[in-house]
Structures are given as structure tokens and as C-alpha cells.
Amino acid sequence: MKSCGIIVEYNPFHNGHQYHAKMARELSEAQVVIAVMSGNFLQRGEPAIIDKWTRAKEALSHGVDLVIELPFAYAVQSADYFAAGGIKLLQALQCDALCFGTDNQVEMNYEQFGSFVNEHQTEINHAYQEIKNNGMSYPQQMTEVFRKLYPNGTLDFSSPNHILGLSYAKENATYEKPMLLYPLKREQAGYHDTKIYQQFASATAIRKAVFSGELSQIKQVLPMRVMKDLEESPTVSWEAYWPLLKYKLLSSSLPELREIYQMKEGIEYRLQEAAKVSDSFQQFMEKAKTKRYTWTRLQRLATYILVNVKQYEIENVRQNSYIQVLGFTEQGQRFLKEKKKNLKLPLITKISKNVSTQLALDIRSNQLYQLGSDRILEQSFGRFPIRVS
Amino acid sequence: MKSCGIIVEYNPFHNGHQYHAKMARELSEAQVVIAVMSGNFLQRGEPAIIDKWTRAKEALSHGVDLVIELPFAYAVQSADYFAAGGIKLLQALQCDALCFGTDNQVEMNYEQFGSFVNEHQTEINHAYQEIKNNGMSYPQQMTEVFRKLYPNGTLDFSSPNHILGLSYAKENATYEKPMLLYPLKREQAGYHDTKIYQQFASATAIRKAVFSGELSQIKQVLPMRVMKDLEESPTVSWEAYWPLLKYKLLSSSLPELREIYQMKEGIEYRLQEAAKVSDSFQQFMEKAKTKRYTWTRLQRLATYILVNVKQYEIENVRQNSYIQVLGFTEQGQRFLKEKKKNLKLPLITKISKNVSTQLALDIRSNQLYQLGSDRILEQSFGRFPIRVS
Numbered sequence: 212m213k214s215c216g217i218i219v220e221y222n223p224f225h226n227g228h229q230y231h232a233k234m235a236r237e238l239s240e241a242q243v244v245i246a247v248m249s250g251n252f253l254q255r256g257e258p259a260i261i262d263k264w265t266r267a268k269e270a271l272s273h274g275v276d277l278v279i280e281l282p283f284a285y286a287v288q289s290a291d292y293f294a295a296g297g298i299k300l301l302q303a304l305q306c307d308a309l310c311f312g313t314d315n316q317v318e319m320n321y322e323q324f325g326s327f328v329n330e331h332q333t334e335i336n337h338a339y340q341e342i343k344n345n346g347m348s349y350p351q352q353m354t355e356v357f358r359k360l361y362p363n364g365t366l367d368f369s370s371p372n373h374i375l376g377l378s379y380a381k382e383n384a385t386y387e388k389p390m391l392l393y394p395l396k397r398e399q400a401g402y403h404d405t406k407i408y409q410q411f412a413s414a415t416a417i418r419k420a421v422f423s424g425e426l427s428q429i430k431q432v433l434p435m436r437v438m439k440d441l442e443e444s445p446t447v448s449w450e451a452y453w454p455l456l457k458y459k460l461l462s463s464s465l466p467e468l469r470e471i472y473q474m475k476e477g478i479e480y481r482l483q484e485a486a487k488v489s490d491s492f493q494q495f496m497e498k499a500k501t502k503r504y505t506w507t508r509l510q511r512l513a514t515y516i517l518v519n520v521k522q523y524e525i526e527n528v529r530q531n532s533y534i535q536v537l538g539f540t541e542q543g544q545r546f547l548k549e550k551k552k553n554l555k556l557p558l559i560t561k562i563s564k565n566v567s568t569q570l571a572l573d574i575r576s577n578q579l580y581q582l583g584s585d586r587i588l589e590q591s592f593g594r595f596p597i598r599v600s
Numbered sequence: 601m602k603s604c605g606i607i608v609e610y611n612p613f614h615n616g617h618q619y620h621a622k623m624a625r626e627l628s629e630a631q632v633v634i635a636v637m638s639g640n641f642l643q644r645g646e647p648a649i650i651d652k653w654t655r656a657k658e659a660l661s662h663g664v665d666l667v668i669e670l671p672f673a674y675a676v677q678s679a680d681y682f683a684a685g686g687i688k689l690l691q692a693l694q695c696d697a698l699c700f701g702t703d704n705q706v707e708m709n710y711e712q713f714g715s716f717v718n719e720h721q722t723e724i725n726h727a728y729q730e731i732k733n734n735g736m737s738y739p740q741q742m743t744e745v746f747r748k749l750y751p752n753g754t755l756d757f758s759s760p761n762h763i764l765g766l767s768y769a770k771e772n773a774t775y776e777k778p779m780l781l782y783p784l785k786r787e788q789a790g791y792h793d794t795k796i797y798q799q800f801a802s803a804t805a806i807r808k809a810v811f812s813g814e815l816s817q818i819k820q821v822l823p824m825r826v827m828k829d830l831e832e833s834p835t836v837s838w839e840a841y842w843p844l845l846k847y848k849l850l851s852s853s854l855p856e857l858r859e860i861y862q863m864k865e866g867i868e869y870r871l872q873e874a875a876k877v878s879d880s881f882q883q884f885m886e887k888a889k890t891k892r893y894t895w896t897r898l899q900r901l902a903t904y905i906l907v908n909v910k911q912y913e914i915e916n917v918r919q920n921s922y923i924q925v926l927g928f929t930e931q932g933q934r935f936l937k938e939k940k941k942n943l944k945l946p947l948i949t950k951i952s953k954n955v956s957t958q959l960a961l962d963i964r965s966n967q968l969y970q971l972g973s974d975r976i977l978e979q980s981f982g983r984f985p986i987r988v989s
Binding site for chain 2: 454458459464487490517518519579585
């Protein structure tokens with residue numbers, strides 16, 4: 212059965228995502244579309260607006276056949292690690308193709324780029340080390356590195372989606388049997404866009420509308436079912452977790468904070484001081500932000516603090532990955548049956564005592580996600596893959 | 601200047617406390633009444649209903665001349681350590697007498713009891729070790745121990761206030777110049793009483809009325825000023841901190857929980873499991889309670905968890921105690937001036953960077969206390985002793 216993977220967050224699911232799933236199927240001529248989706252905490256260090264089970268159900272109702280959870284250890288990471296996790300799971304599922312959105316450069320040869328990076332990793336690292344501390348932003352540095360080394364034209368590192376695309380290509384090329392790559396030009400709404408267009412809007416614009424209570428504005432850019440979920444299900448933002456983050460920062464000693472994953476360079480003191488004088492997450496972030504720490508990097512660190520993540524927990528998951536199924540259509544289930552015996556990672560369809568050590572970080576992050584609203588249901592134990600027919 | 605100490609919590613201040621201060625002055629013929637008062641967390645492991653500055657101000661308006669804070673490390677402790685802290689501070693202030701409330705046994709010779717315990721500590725410890733694990737409650741065990749050893753009649757360990765009185769006597773007798781002891785029979789309302797009498801009610805009954813919104817019921821048992829504070833100031837109970845305690849228990853690993861002061865015998869796992877399925881502090885306590893852990897002991901442990909207390913922090917304060925002044929009347933200020941040069945512990949009237957390491961546990965517990973309501977004012981930095989004339 213021919214399959215095409217997509218690596219997603221759905222925060223929340225919208226028409227652009229439906230278009231992505233549809234085009235993935237069309238471009239790759241796949242019989243099954245597999246979404247590897249972040250769980251309840253996302254790449255940019257945020258809680259998902261709606262819980263993972265609801266988002267999985269929405270995806271399965273709008274063109275996706277199988278939803279696999281991207282574990283916390285991969286999901287809440289910068290582009291390279293996020294991509295590595297997504298590709299690893301799709302490769303473990305023996306997926307044939309990968310379709311990813313990009314704001315530009317649909318025409319470039321991603322396979323060629325992937326091979327180039329893997330063949331020239333040493334030079335690239337070297338060039339990057341040389342300019343690492345020159346004060347330029349990460350996108351600027353990367354543009355500079357590849358302008359010198361890459362023979363096939365200029366690369367654009369200004370768009371987060373495009374950076375992800377390049378990371379997918381790079382990671383994919385490390386496998387013995389790389390997936391076919393299908394870049395897809397995003398329709399109208401760019402990643403950073405905050406406006407709402409005719410049928411498409413960025414997830415950022417949609418979240419903004421939800422939290423300002425202007426749901427009517429976004430009716431045309433979401434499937435009806437998602438609209439209903441946003442109206443009726445508990446929706447959360449960082450602000451719901453702010454009292455807990457503040458408590459964690461104020462109650463922990465500096466040595467304790469230093470044990471948290473990615474806590475470096477004395478930032479723990481700055482964060483503690485910022486927490487003391489802040490009454491909201493927004494305020495805290497504005498006070499804590501420095502030139503060195505971008506908003507996203509800081510927000511990811513805030514998530515690690517909230518979830519009390521340790522380095523060894525991330526390493527555990529990297530060394531012992533797994534395929535946790537959140538849901539499937541009949542077609543998705545057929546695909547799983549077909550591949551079952553040849554999967555390269557353990558398949559998890561139910562969280563039992565047996566797997567609770569391996570999945571400890573996911574389980575804990577889910578429990579803490581639940582603290583954002585007393586209406587969020589149990590996320591781990593007793594949950595089974597959602598079936599959509 | 602002749603002085604009489606009292607060791608108090610004022611949760612909240614009521615007519616019985618005013619009577620206590622008045623009688624302390626009368627019985628001891630003191631010119632100055634010094635209250636050593638728990639800060640924002642109390643002996644039985646609870647947050648104070650009203651913050652310490654407000655309670656100090658109330659006391660100073662109703663018969664107390666000087667309010668000293670009993671540090672967290674002494675306040676949130678079983679009777680013996682609580683008493684040790686209170687006596688230590690009064691001794692450091694060269695206080696002449698101690699007046700304490702008791703529900704009974706006003707007539708017994710407390711000085712004699714204190715000397716007896718200090719002279720027979722080895723036998724007492726031995727007798728206690730022998731029956732330690734026989735399943736009896738602590739009061740029953742103590743009654744048993746002293747029934748065998750004490751020559752001067754039966755001792756009553758059934759009342760918390762009386763146990764405190766015995767602890768004061770025992771501790772006081774260890775000093776070179778013990779204070780004169782004035783036991784005072786409590787008027788009408790016993791420690792465990794929940795009814796409201798004509799003019800006197802226990803603090804327990806008063807808190808119950810406050811949290812059930814029945815303030816009118818307690819009008820006659822409180823000074824008017826306290827009544828006004830209870831109506832207008834932020835009042836908190838454990839429930840306000842429950843989301844934070846739950847978060848702390850769910851986000852910490854078992855080894856991390858084991859680092860907390862007094863976390864013993866594998867109780868950490870039980871507490872974590874109880875937190876997962878509880879929606880309120882009350883529910884959590886009911887689920888976590890065992891025969892081995894009384895409500896009070898468990899509640900104290902909950903406070904240590906909330907405040908993230910470590911063994912070394914308690915020891916630090918025991919080894920480097922201090923006298924933190926919360927407020928005084930003119931008479932109290934005169935007393936401090938008179939004694940200033942001969943104090944046996946450092947006097948702190950302002951929290952500066954210099955003392956913030958020494959007072960770290962108090963400062964942190966105050967910051968966390970503030971999280972119970974956004975109306976609670978800063979408790980440490982920039983606060984000066986309250987003057988009541």
C-alpha cells in the first residue's frame with residue numbers, strides 16, 4: 212500500500228491542513244496519508260490549543276488516514292530535532308513519500324540539498340562554528356553558511372516552514388531508502404500572517420481569533436467540525452499554565468533549575484527574577500527575553516521548566532523511540548496491519564504499565580497539560596486509538 | 601524592663617488571644633508583652649488565613665507590645681521543635697517570663713516537669729523507643745511513658761495546647777536562666793471546639809465561619825478591627841494552593857520528592873497517586889491519609905512539598921537563628937532599644953540583600969504564600985516593622 216507522510220501540529224486544524232492532506236495524496240498517488248503530529252506541547256514551546264485526541268479526530272475526518280504522535284522529546288525542539296523525530300517515525304513505518312508545505316522554493320531540488328548536506332556536514336559545521344558568535348540571527352547565519360558552500364543557488368532561511376523543509380530533506384537523506392519528497396506551496400496564508408483570507412488563514416491568526424472571542428471571524432477558514440470543537444471543547448494557551456510556571460520558578464533553587472534541559476548560561480536567575488515581578492506569561496516573556504534568546508527558544512525553555520524535563524529523558528526517547536497511534540480510518544488500520552510485522556520501532560496502541568516507563572515524559576507532559584483546564588480529559592491511561600470511518 | 605513572652609499563631613486573632621496578652625501582663629507583672637508569632641505558614645502545616653503583617657498589626661492593637669516572627673523552620677514543626685524555636689527567640693531577647701494557654705492542668709508544676717525531663721532524658725527516650733512501634737498514637741505513647749516514669753502525677757497528652765505547654769517547660773529548663781512560667785486556663789473554647797460561645801471561640805470555629813461566608817456569626821468573638829480585616833483583606837486556605845501542590849507532585853520525579861524534608865518511608869509514591877485523582881486539597885488529604893500519618897503530620901508534609909523545603913534549610917536556620925521584628929508599640933520599641941546591645945541573636949528589622957541568604961526559606965515561603973491570592977502584598981522586601989501607638 213503506497214503511503215505518504217506529513218509532519219504536523221494542527222494548532223488548530225484548518226482548511227490549509229485539509230488542503231495539505233489532499234495534495235499529499237494527489238501528488239504522491241498514495242493510498243494512505245500518515246500524519247505524524249505533535250502531542251499536547253508543540254514545536255515552538257506552547258501548549259496545543261486543543262488536546263491531541265481531538266486534533267487527531269479532526270484530522271481523520273478531513274483526509275488523514277493514520278495519526279501517530281510525535282513524542283514530546285522530538286516535538287518540543289528546534290527544526291532539526293523536530294524533523295529528525297518526524298522522519299524517524301515515518302521511516303519506521305516504511306513510508307514511501309513525504310509531503311511538506313513551504314512558503315517558497317517549491318522548485319528547488321530537496322533531495323539534492325539533502326545529499327549535499329550529508330556529504331558536506333564537516334565543512335558546514337566548520338563554517339557555522341566560525342560565524343556562530345558574530346551576533347547574526349540563526350537564519351542569517353545559515354544563509355551565510357550556505358551562500359559560501361552550496362553550489363545550487365541561494366537558500367532561504369527566513370521562513371520557519373522552509374527551514375523545516377530543509378531539515379526534512381537533510382534528515383531524510385541519511386536513510387538507506389529515503390522517502391520521495393513533495394514540497395507543496397502553501398495557499399495564500401504565510402506562517403507569520405495574522406490576517407484572515409477568503410478560505411485560508413494561518414493557525415496563528417485562528418488562535419488569535421479564538422482567544423479574543425471572535426470565533427465568527429474564522430468560520431470560513433475551518434472545517435465545521437473543528438469550529439464546533441473550538442466552541443465546545445476546552446481551549447488553552449500559555450496563560451492557563453502561568454501560575455504553575457511562576458510557582459515552579461519561585462519554588463525551585465537555582466541549582467534545581469540548572470538541572471532542567473537546555474537551562475544554560477545563567478538564564479535561570481534571569482527567569483526567576485522575571486517571574487517574581489510578572490503577573491502573566493506575556494509579561495514574563497517580555498521581561499525575560501534577551502537578544503540571545505529568541506521568543507521561541509525562551510518559550511521552549513519555559514515548557515521544559517513547566518514539564519520539569521531532564522536531559523536524560525530526552526536521550527531516553529531518542530534511544531528508545533516508539534510509534535504511538537492516536538487514531539486511524541479503516542484504510543489507516545489496513546495499512547498498520549500490513550506493516551505490523553516489519554515495523555522498525557515498537558507500536559503502541561494503549562498505555563499500559565509495561566510502556567509507562569518508556570513513555571514517562573509523554574505521560575507526565577499530558578498530565579500537566581490537563582492542569583490547564585478542569586475540562587480536559589485524561590490523555591494517556593484508558594485511551595484507545597480513535598476510529599473514524 | 602520586665603517582659604513576658606507568649607508564643608502564638610493568631611489564625612486569626614480573636615478575643616481569647618486578647619485575653620491571653622492581657623493576662624500575660626497581669627500574671628507576670630510585665631511592662632512589655634512579646635509575641636513570638638508564626639509567619640505565613642503555621643504549626644499544623646497550613647497557610648495563615650491572613651498574612652503575618654496584618655496579624656502582627658492586630659496583635660499590637662490589642663495588648664501585645666512587640667511581635668517577633670517565628671521562622672518557618674521552627675513554626676511548621678511538631679510541638680517540640682515549635683517550642684524550641686519560640687523559647688530560643690524569647691531567651692535571646694532575655695525575656696523574664698512565659699505565659700501560655702492550656703486547656704487543663706494549670707495547677708501542675710511546669711518548672712518541676714521541665715527539670716525532670718531534662719534530668720531523665722535518657723530513660724524517657726529509652727521508654728519511648730520501647731513502645732514506639734506498638735500502634736498507639738503519640739499522645740497515648742507519651743501518657744504511657746510518663747505514667748511509668750513521672751513521680752508527680754499523671755500527665756495529660758490529649759490536648760495539643762497542653763502538649764505545647766509541656767514542650768515549653770521542657771525546653772525552658774535547658775537554659776541557664778529559665779523564664780518564669782505562667783500557665784493560663786483558656787476561657788471556655790477548647791482547641792478542638794468548633795462551636796461559637798458568647799465571647800470566645802476557637803480559631804478553628806472562626807476560620808470555618810469565614811470560609812463558609814458566615815462572618816456575622818463571629819462578630820462577638822473578635823475585636824472589631826480583626827472583623828474588618830477578615831472582611832476586606834485577602835483570606836486564604838489550603839485550597840488556594842491546591843493547584844500548585846498538585847502540579848508539584850505531578851511534575852516531580854520520585855527521587856526529587858524524596859529530597860524533600862520529612863519525606864520518608866515511600867510516602868512520596870502514595871502522595872503522587874493521591875494527587876492524580878484529587879480535585880481539591882480536602883480530597884487529596886482524605887485519599888493520602890494513613891494510620892501512620894495523622895492529618896497534621898501529612899498537612900505539614902504538604903507544606904514542605906509546596907515550599908520545596910530541604911533538610912539543610914531547616915538545619916541552617918537552627919544553626920543561624922535570628923530575631924525578625926514584625927512590629928512594635930512605643931513600649932516594645934523602648935524594650936528593643938534597652939536590650940539591643942545584649943541580644944544573643946542578630947536582630948533583623950529590614951530584609952536586605954545581606955540577610956537574604958540567611959532568611960532564604962522564610963523569603964521563599966512568603967513568595968509562595970503570595971501566590972494564594974493576587975491581593976496579598978509583598979511580604980519581605982521593602983517591608984518595615986509596623987508601629988502601633
